[in-house]
C-alpha cells in the first residue's frame with residue numbers, strides 16, 4: 001500500500017495540535033505517533049492542550065507532554081481544570097478555549113473519535129471540527145469499559161521500541177491512574193498489536209485513527 005507522509009509546509013516546521021479531554025488521553029491515543037513524529041520530523045512543533053487535569057492530574061499531564069515531545073518544540077502545555085465528565089455541561093467555556101486556539105495554524109490536529117462513548121471526548125471532537133475547518137484532523141481511539149472500539153481507517157506503523165516506550169511512559173507518568181485494573185502496559189500494547197495486524201505493519205504494531213476528510 002502506498003504510504004502517505006505528514007509533510008510540513010515548505011520552509012516551516014510541522015505543526016501538530018494535540019487535544020485531549022483528560023490528562024492521559026493524548027498519550028494513550030497517539031503517543032506512539034507523537035514519538036515517531038519527534039524522531040522523523042526535526043523541529044516539529046507540538047501545541048498541547050488538556051482540558052480536564054485537576055489536582056495531581058495537572059502535573060502528570062505536564063510531565064506526559066514534556067516526555068513525549070522531548071527532542072521537539074513543545075508549546076504549552078495548556079492545562080485546564082474543567083471537571084472530569086462535565087465538559088458538555090460547560091460547553092460555552094470549553095468553546096472559548098477553542099476560540100483561543102484559532103491562533104494556532106496546525107498542519108495536523110489529533111483529537112478524540114467523534115463516536116467515542118465518553119461525553120467529554122465527543123465534545124472535543126465536535127469542537128475540533130467546528131474550529132479547524134480546513135485542516136487535517138485525525139481522531140484517535142481510547143480503550144475503555146464501555147467497549148466502543150470501532151474500525152479506524154488510517155494507520156501509523158510503529159517500531160516495537162516506540163510502542164514499548166509509549167506503554168512504559170504512560171504507566172510511569174500517570175501514577176494516579178494505576179489503581180484502575182486495565183491501566184497497564186499490556187492494554188496499550190494489545191491494541192497497538194491488533195492495529196498493527198490490520199495494517200500489516202512491519203513490526204506488527206501500529207496506532208490507528210479515523211480520518212473523515214483528506215485532500216490529495
Ligand SMILES: [Zn+2]
Nearest residue numbers: 021022025121
Ligand atoms: Zn479521557
